[in-house]
Amino acid sequence: MTTQLPAELGASLDPAGPGTLERLHARLAAAAAEQHLLDVAYRTVDSPIGPLLLAATERGLVRVAFALEDHDAVLQALADRLGPRVLENPSRLDAAARQLDEYFAGSRHSFDVPLDFSLSRGFRLSVLEHLPQIPYGSTESYAQVALAAGSPKAVRAVGSACATNPLPVVVPCHRVVRSDGSFGGYLGGPDAKRTLLALEAA
Template sequence: MPAHDPHAPTASLRTTSPLGPMLLAATEDGLAGVWFVGQRHGPLRHTWPEDARHPVLHEAASQLAAYFASRLRDFDLPLDTRRGTDFQRSVWQALRAIPRGQTLSYAALGRAIGRPEAARAVGAAVGRNPWSIVVPCHRVTGSDGSLTGYAGGLDRKTALLRLEGALH
């Protein structure tokens, strides 16, 4: 993201998780992203200054740790949702409505946003979700319930769904 971009993150934080290192980024408006380091569609390089004391990043790291320890069911973080198209933002909002321990197909997600014919576009928007785990894109499956497409990798998707009780 160019330095002159008014939506560019202003701070970052690297944190650890049971599924690998993660990069968190924030703007003055909220959490701008949560990615597994090296995941598909994540930032390749960034110049965002590290700031472990940034309140949003500190809280995000704390909530992620509680989530992985099964002490947190739902994230409560301010998200900077200015990035993405209107369609992507509608998909990302719908992802937040999928309850922990449940999954939803791409087609059902398309129906939920009033775009039943848009399963492929929904899949593309899910894949570009910048808030891995916090906005639970890992809860979306193929129409037959199969585990498909996760920018962080299918091993991580499987582990997240097991942690949430959606897989046994």
């Protein structure tokens, strides 16, 4: 048995209609945002270091993820940590996307979007709060960051905080290097860290 749809409804759901699904998705995302039904909104943006996943809560940008982290796995982790109502909603992240474009173009040296640090706690949070204070085009050693974060002996913990930074690029852990000037590790890989430092040195 088949059910006959009203002609106007059938037309509105016609998959051949240009942009139908996109419009429906946009309406759903807008309604969810207006009614505060979203736990996490996300979008992806292209960049010189590969596609970046941007995710935000109502408090602010909560996650920036590299492709090698597996964006689907990152979204699942966000759903587990922050709530299951996760929806692609590019307009919610327009400001962050625009500022990243400006940064990669060399015209922006710092970010001023609201940030949600709920994925970090304790000493790691202290490290992340210090990182934006490292000037654009400059670097600090892990030891210098440990001192600035209030635990001079916690050099390895600084490395761990940088390696698990949920907001790379925006919270610039790429500006932290070893005392001998070598790069050290980076969540996005050595090539990404080299690209970011070269961009800021230009």
